[in-house]
Amino acid sequence: MTAQRRDWCGGGRGIALILLVLGLCTPLWAGTNERVVTDRYSGLAIGGFDPVAYFTDSEPLAGLPDFELTEDGAVWRFRNDGNRTEFARHPDIYGPQFGGYDPVDMARGVAVAGNPRLWLVASQRLYLFSREDNRDAFKAAPVTFLPAARKKWPDVQETLAR
Structure with missing residues (x-):
């Protein structure tokens, strides 16, 4: 995801929710676990x-x-x-x-x-x-x-x- 698109998706939860439903960005509230090095898209350690x-x-x-x-x-x-x-x-x-x-x-x-x-x-x-x-x-x-x-x-x- 490009920085421009990521910033646009992160502009607000309402917009992000609409885009999520359309499949255009990941949810802002999606949890990540950075305590283990993982790929942010696949979740693979x-x-x-x-x-x-x-x-x-x-x-x-x-x-x-x-x-x-x-x-x-x-x-x-x-x-x-x-x-x-x-x-x-x-x-x-x-x-x-x-x-x-x-x-x-x-x-x-x-x-x-x-x-x-x-x-x-x-x-x-x-x-x-x-x-x-x-x-x-x-x-x-x-x-x-x-x-x-x-x-x-x-x-x-x-x-x-x-």
Whole structure:
């Protein structure tokens, strides 16, 4: 949706409701969950990549629509039923830390969405990064960033949409 159309649809609830009925814009009151990096249109978490595959296959692999799970307000996709089941049992282990936001930026108190193709598994946890240099810096010294990121995460979560 273009910025011009988005602004026009957001001009008032009455106009937005009429346009919604006509199918021309999304409702203003539609809830989003930005505590997990999701696509604002599809609702897919981390770009539709299978979070368990980072651990089992050591690479980002696209999940399939046949194996979806809604967790924490986001739609997660998986390569197979086993990965979906494992994630459902342990979302805190397989889900990206800090909701998929870059931990280096999080250490500065800023929520910058991580790219599912720029990733690292460290200490049996998945981290996504917005830039390669952040991933490289984190990989070299995670203890430099993790304490500050963990400290800032609760406050940053409060600023994100529910």
